[in-house]
Amino acid sequence: MTSPARRPPDATPRDRTEAVLSRLHLLVTRKLDGLLQGDYVGLLPGPGSEAGDSREYRPGDDVRRMDWPVTARTTMPHVRRTVADRELETWLAVDLSASLDFGTGRWLKRDVVVAAAAALAHLTARGGNRVGAVIGTGSEPPGGGRRAPAGRGGGFTRLPARSGRREVQALVRAVAGTEIRPGRSDLGALVDLLNRPPRRRGVAVVVSDFLAPPAQWTRPLRKLRVRHDVLAIEVLDPRELELPDVGVLPVVDPETGELHEVRTGDPRLRHRYAEAAAAQRAEIAAALRAGGAAHLRLRTDRDWLLDMVRFVAAQRHARTRGTTR
Structure with missing residues (x-):
């Protein structure tokens, strides 16, 4: 009696990625599309010109x-x-810096980023709408040199805007297959890639944990808001908000590689950490609000799909009543 065939070891990572993307596609098309019927209004419907x-x-x-x-x-x-314009162009700025390769909840932050990108692409890529993306990783050129401004290289990858289901699936597959590299990210430069070259009015979505200093990305975000509806999706993990009492906890900074030992048994340390984390998130929310962006927060320990549905429903309700941010 023969045993079930096993996948070759060298094909396991790729097959696993394809299986995850297939399940994600079914999840989005069945659940998300079932709860949010209709092409217009979309996730962030453009008011048109x-x-x-x-x-x-x-x-x-x-x-x-x-x-x-x-x-x-x-x-x-x-x-x-x-x-509303009958053709919508959506651009995604996907931050896959080293800090996204972390998670203590149900998923890694990277997984939530890919899921959010897939859901957004599905919601907007219909009726001839086009979807494109720019992807940033945490890589930095040796010696602190400047990154390449666009295209592939220097930590950035640009995927041209295209319409069609196959093209959208290829875009999501490219996002999921992007390798996360060590180093600090440049979120401001990533957002600024959506400003060059100038494009027709549409929807711009920035998916990141926004751990980079707000001074780095606030100005490009405001510039982006002049021509586009902007949605900022903030991805976070519960351990970024508070520390558990687990004794001495070794922590590695994924962007710098530095190792720190944190004595989580100290209640004063945990309290200071929670206060600093809350202040940081409040600063991020204030910067996004000042930049005119709609703000959606997704967590690794919660149902991202349900949070996204609630956000879309709230946006639609606000627009139906005639109130906008």
Whole structure:
């Protein structure tokens, strides 16, 4: 009696990646698409550029959409509605720096990043919409030299925007197959790649843990917001918010390789750590809000799919009521 055939050892990593992507594709198409029906409105629906009718101003509306002629005629403030473009271009800035290769929950942070990218690509790649991506790793050139500004190399990879299910699956496969390298990331340069060259108005999504100093990426994010709807997906792990009491804990910085021993048995140390982590996350949230980006937080110890569905539902509800951030 023969035993079941086993996969060759050299093919195991690739086969495992393909199996994970296949399950992820089914999860997204069945559950996410079943809960969020319809092409428009999407995850971050662009308001479009074609002028539509006007309605009375409501608190929270964007003052840049004020319809001044109608306001002058009616003596009541009105805002201009726009018709959504029938073709949408979405660009993903996917941060796969060394700090993403970590996780103590149900998944690694990297897994959540790939899952979020797959879900976003699926939600927007329909009806002729195009999806592209720029991927950044944690690699740094020797001697602290400057990175390559675009294309492949210098820690960055650009995938051109294309339409079609096969092209989107190839994009997700490229994201999942990107090798995480040691070194510090340059999130600001990654975001700035979405500004060059200038593109038609669309949706720009930045997926990262945003551990880089906000001063590094705030300005490129604000520049990106001028032309695009921006969504920032922050991926974090519960151990980044608080430390467990496990005695002496050896910790390795994935970006620098430095080893530290942390005495987690000290309650004052755990308290200071939690306070510093909360302040850091508050600073990140404030910087994203100041940059005009919608903010979605996904955790490795929670159901990322459910969190994404709730976020989309809240966005749709806000737009239906006519209120925007």
